[in-house]
Amino acid sequence: MLRHRKFIKQWCICVILFLGTLFYGTQVEAQEKQMAYSEQQLLEHPNLVPLLFGKGEIVLKQIPDPHWRDDGCIACHSKKPDKKGLHLRGADVDAMCNRCHSVVPIHSYHHPSGIKSPKSMQARMPRSFKQSIKQNKGKVTCTTCHDLPMQCLPKRKQERGLNPSFFREGPYRTRDAICYRCHKESAYSRLNPHKQINARGDLKQEICGVCHQEIEKLRTAKSIQDVVFNVEDDLSNICTGCHPLQPHPGGASIFGAKRKQPPNHLVVPSNRVRERMAQKQKENDIILPLEPESGKIFCGTCHNPHAKGVIKDPAAARGAESKNRLRAQKICHNCHEM
Numbered sequence: 001m002l003r004h005r006k007f008i009k010q011w012c013i014c015v016i017l018f019l020g021t022l023f024y025g026t027q028v029e030a031q032e033k034q035m036a037y038s039e040q041q042l043l044e045h046p047n048l049v050p051l052l053f054g055k056g057e058i059v060l061k062q063i064p065d066p067h068w069r070d071d072g073c074i075a076c077h078s079k080k081p082d083k084k085g086l087h088l089r090g091a092d093v094d095a096m097c098n099r100c101h102s103v104v105p106i107h108s109y110h111h112p113s114g115i116k117s118p119k120s121m122q123a124r125m126p127r128s129f130k131q132s133i134k135q136n137k138g139k140v141t142c143t144t145c146h147d148l149p150m151q152c153l154p155k156r157k158q159e160r161g162l163n164p165s166f167f168r169e170g171p172y173r174t175r176d177a178i179c180y181r182c183h184k185e186s187a188y189s190r191l192n193p194h195k196q197i198n199a200r201g202d203l204k205q206e207i208c209g210v211c212h213q214e215i216e217k218l219r220t221a222k223s224i225q226d227v228v229f230n231v232e233d234d235l236s237n238i239c240t241g242c243h244p245l246q247p248h249p250g251g252a253s254i255f256g257a258k259r260k261q262p263p264n265h266l267v268v269p270s271n272r273v274r275e276r277m278a279q280k281q282k283e284n285d286i287i288l289p290l291e292p293e294s295g296k297i298f299c300g301t302c303h304n305p306h307a308k309g310v311i312k313d314p315a316a317a318r319g320a321e322s323k324n325r326l327r328a329q330k331i332c333h334n335c336h337e338m
């Protein structure tokens with residue numbers, strides 16, 4: 001009997017050691033796989049970036065930023081520009097930019113590209129904007145707003161401090177000032193999408209269109225499942241177009257106090273958190289919506305973007321026009337045990 005127990009014990013130890021070695025080996029292999037590509041290799045082969053990232057062979061922090069660095073030219077040019085041409089790595093400017101930018105930040109919600117610019121708009125553009133439009137066959141591209149040579153030419157490197165995003169004819173004092181180089185300021189004065197009720201108490205349907213499609217369906221919607229948004233993949237992109245704070249909440253949060261980076265809340269909640277959310281929603285008569293497709297937490301889970309009177313269901317209307325538009329001032333308690 002003792003001999004039998006001793007055999008089982010030894011067998012268990014062997015299995016644990018084997019599994020541990022296998023797991024450790026897999027982790028080392030994954031790390032080695034990720035570290036197999038140097039910055040220089042990725043700069044020289046930018047077309048591989050989205051492929052390698054999608055396969056998990058590189059992580060976000062490994063993607064080099066070619067801008068404002070002397071050795072970054074190779075990411076866009078096959079060789080040094082000369083009198084014969086720019087020797088770009090592709091004819092489509094947007095496609096070149098999106099080799100990295102399709103992975104890093106999402107820009108599509110800020111301004112569409114690849115669209116034709118009306119002649120009336122081109123007439124009021126500054127000369128450099130017009131030239132960029134003309135070079136790209138009348139279409140708006142990344143280079144319409146971003147003056148790429150600024151961060152390539154040594155004599156302009158000193159402009160980085162004031163204009164890090166190399167905005168054409170910048171720097172600009174406000175975020176939307178560059179917009180009015182093409183658009184009429186009187187027609188595009190900044191609106192507050194949260195002011196959804198007019199002085200008579202009527203709903204401003206045109207404001208609803210900032211976030212929603214199929215406005216008529218909003219009248220009969222009973223939950224987030226019944227409404228259609230202007231973005232499909234990540235509802236937080238609606239908010240970060242104006243509130244570019246990622247990750248959120250910031251480092252001052254109690255959850256991020258002992259971390260190098262603040263926590264990322266924009267994830268699918270665990271089963272334990274889901275159970276607590278369901279319990280608290282019932283206890284506090286509140287609704288904490290999740291993304292309909294992914295089930296992820298998004299900005300609207302904690303913040304109510306609507307004005308008072310827009311949402312008729314009291315539980316869904318909680319927090320409208322409150323401080324920071326929080327659905328509850330002690331919002332963390334609805335997901336976390338404090």
